[in-house]
Amino acid sequence: MVGALFFGRLSDSSGRRNLFMITLGVYSSAVCSRPYLRALTGLGLLGLVLPVHRRHGYRGEYAAINSAIDELIPAKYRGRVDIAVNRHLLGRRPHRHGVDPARGHNLPVSYSWRVAFLFGPALGFVILFRAQEPPESPRWLLMHGREQEAERAVDEIEERTKSTGGTLGEVDESKAIEITPASDIGFVALARTLFVHYPRRAIPRCHPHDHPVVPLQRHLLHLRLVLTKIYHVPATDTAYYFIFFALGNLIGPLTLGHLFDTIGRRKMIAGTYILAGALLAFSAVLFNAGVLNAVSQTACWCVIFFFASAGASSAYLTVSEIFPVEVRAKAIAVFFAIAQSFGAFGPWLYGELIGNGQDHFRLFIGYLIGPA
Numbered sequence: 001m002v003g004a005l006f007f008g009r010l011s012d013s014s015g016r017r018n019l020f021m022i023t024l025g026v027y028s029s030a031v032c033s034r035p036y037l038r039a040l041t042g043l044g045l046l047g048l049v050l051p052v053h054r055r056h057g058y059r060g061e062y063a064a065i066n067s068a069i070d071e072l073i074p075a076k077y078r079g080r081v082d083i084a085v086n087r088h089l090l091g092r093r094p095h096r097h098g099v100d101p102a103r104g105h106n107l108p109v110s111y112s113w114r115v116a117f118l119f120g121p122a123l124g125f126v127i128l129f130r131a132q133e134p135p136e137s138p139r140w141l142l143m144h145g146r147e148q149e150a151e152r153a154v155d156e157i158e159e160r161t162k163s164t165g166g167t168l169g170e171v172d173e174s175k176a177i178e179i180t181p182a183s184d185i186g187f188v189a190l191a192r193t194l195f196v197h198y199p200r201r202a203i204p205r206c207h208p209h210d211h212p213v214v215p216l217q218r219h220l221l222h223l224r225l226v227l228t229k230i231y232h233v234p235a236t237d238t239a240y241y242f243i244f245f246a247l248g249n250l251i252g253p254l255t256l257g258h259l260f261d262t263i264g265r266r267k268m269i270a271g272t273y274i275l276a277g278a279l280l281a282f283s284a285v286l287f288n289a290g291v292l293n294a295v296s297q298t299a300c301w302c303v304i305f306f307f308a309s310a311g312a313s314s315a316y317l318t319v320s321e322i323f324p325v326e327v328r329a330k331a332i333a334v335f336f337a338i339a340q341s342f343g344a345f346g347p348w349l350y351g352e353l354i355g356n357g358q359d360h361f362r363l364f365i366g367y368l369i370g371p372a
Contacts, residue, residue: 009333016140018136025124066319079268082316084253136153191334223245223298225350252308253313272314277371281371287367353366
């Protein structure tokens with residue numbers, strides 16, 4: 001949470017491209033020695049200097065990359081691009097559970113999980129070399145009084161467009177507008193503006209992926225506990241269930257993303273959340289009736305999160321679009337921090353509800369909290 005706020009502010013003051021490369025580089029370096037950094041993470045110190053997180057890895061990256069997407073991707077493609085980018089990490093989740101000595105792999109336990117973790121930084125370093133290619137956001141440059149750099153960035157984009165066969169129409173000089181460079185706006189002033197002057201715009205944006213309708217999406221420990229304690233699946237077999245669960249999370253946004261561009265943001269957000277909530281309530285009834293097993297329960301979750309993950313991903317899209325360039329990354333960071341604060345109760349709550357796996361009714365009540 002602190003990493004998002006810290007790097008979100010830097011992204012607004014120092015540039016999207018710079019922060020994208022810095023946070024990705026720090027993440028990739030830090031994960032290589034993650035066993036030793038976890039203690040500091042627990043103390044909350046790492047959030048100040050590097051945005052390491054259990055699932056997404058680099059929270060500062062989110063403020064920078066979502067701001068850049070909004071400022072570089074045309075509006076008619078922005079929804080599908082933003083939603084796909086924000087879901088891609090769920091697709092790599094199963095690799096952490098796939099190196100298992102109990103299944104005949106030759107690596108000892110003390111090394112196998114470390115090898116799995118190294119997939120993340122290996123991919124990060126590859127992306128880091130390609131991160132040199134996108135230009136800095138011309139809008140960000142212009143709002144910070146760097147008009148010559150903004151002109152060069154636009155010229156570069158136009159040249160790339162023409163070199164690949166694209167065409168660009170002439171822009172009439174009468175369409176020129178005057179831009180006043182932004183002053184530094186702090187988090188206190190931003191929060192006051194958001195929640196005092198524009199509460200109807202701000203409050204609905206507090207729904208990023210830690211919304212209760214998608215507790216499993218952030219806390220996959222819940223999935224493992226349900227499989228092992230309630231359905232008595234051997235711990236060494238849970239990786240196979242994770243694979244299908246992750247596929248549902250990934251395929252949903254890739255399939256539904258273009259609808260956010262064609263049907264519209266508000267209708268698709270409402271539709272995906274209503275569908276996810278209704279399906280979760282229905283699966284809760286089936287769970288309480290005792291008609292589900294490990295396979296059918298996982299299948300229900302796959303269908304639920306096919307819709308839920310697309311809706312959750314849209315949080316970054318809508319926040320980045322409805323707030324101005326000067327505070328865009330900070331706004332993303334603020335709403336993420338709010339959602340993270342509430343989402344932090346998820347592991348504790350569902351862990352308590354599962355307990356020893358004997359009282360299914362408690363977990364049934366927990367499953368109804370999400371749809372409610």
